[in-house]
Amino acid sequence: MRDVDVDDEAELAPAGVDRPRIEAAVREILEAIGEDPDREGLQDTPKRVAKAYDEFFAGLKQDPGDMLGTTFDIAHEELVLVKDIPFYSTCEHHLVPFHGTAHIGYIPSPEGLVTGLSKLARLVEVFARRPQVQERLTTQIVEALMTHLSPRGAIVVIEAEHMCMSMRGVRKPGAKTVTSAVRGQLRDSSTRSEAMSLILHG
Ligand SMILES: Nc1nc2c(ncn2[C@@H]2O[C@H](COP(=O)(O)OP(=O)(O)OP(=O)(O)O)[C@@H](O)[C@H]2O)c(=O)[nH]1
Ligand SMILES: [Zn+2]
Numbered sequence: 001m002r003d004v005d006v007d008d009e010a011e012l013a014p015a016g017v018d019r020p021r022i023e024a025a026v027r028e029i030l031e032a033i034g035e036d037p038d039r040e041g042l043q044d045t046p047k048r049v050a051k052a053y054d055e056f057f058a059g060l061k062q063d064p065g066d067m068l069g070t071t072f073d074i075a076h077e078e079l080v081l082v083k084d085i086p087f088y089s090t091c092e093h094h095l096v097p098f099h100g101t102a103h104i105g106y107i108p109s110p111e112g113l114v115t116g117l118s119k120l121a122r123l124v125e126v127f128a129r130r131p132q133v134q135e136r137l138t139t140q141i142v143e144a145l146m147t148h149l150s151p152r153g154a155i156v157v158i159e160a161e162h163m164c165m166s167m168r169g170v171r172k173p174g175a176k177t178v179t180s181a182v183r184g185q186l187r188d189s190s191t192r193s194e195a196m197s198l199i200l201h202g
Pocket of ligand 2: 092093094096162164
């Protein structure tokens with residue numbers, strides 16, 4: 001077993017954003033919408049938003065390699081799939097959330113390089129906690145798996161609802177966007193259908 005120090009907290013370490021600048025910008029926005037940033041309910045809002053942004057964008061400072069640093073040598077030549085990993089991300093076009101579930105599968109490398117199951121969920125966090133589009137989120141996860149675990153194949157499927165399509169703009173709450181990225185042996189139609197069927201039907 002190879003082990004690399006990974007933060008044991010459920011949350012990623014904060015992004016270390018420039019909080020005073022965010023606070024000033026939020027104050028500006030409040031004024032721009034015609035609000036009084038000094039009224040009682042809003043006084044602490046710039047601070048709260050800056051703190052929240054530190055969480056929303058914590059992935060910007062994280063290295064996916066750290067998340068996949070704990071590996072085990074396990075002889076397993078078949079699919080490993082973790083499904084229904086919930087995530088929240090931020091649409092880079094409108095800075096509002098998109099959220100849903102990610103499904104990650106891979107067929108370990110011939111050397112049997114297998115990572116801890118929770119690390120797959122942590123990997124989703126690393127890329128979700130950034131300004132994102134869903135397609136890039138999907139691709140970045142699959143590429144990180146290929147780079148750090150050298151699997152025979154990998155598949156990532158993400159289903160998400162975008163608040164920018166629900167609460168504004170076209171206003172279609174409930175509409176789901178599904179994206180997938182497939183690499184290596186999982187591109188073969190039978191292996192891919194097995195993975196897709198497990199993802200969709202369990
Ligand atoms: N491909 C893709 N598009 C996204 C994602 N998140 C948001 N969008 C889309 O980004 C597009 C931005 O379009 P624009 O015309 O520049 O912006 P807009 O006037 O706010 O667009 P509307 O949302 O249609 O009102 C919209 O169609 C959004 O639905 C994403 O993750 N992937
Ligand atoms: Zn958007």
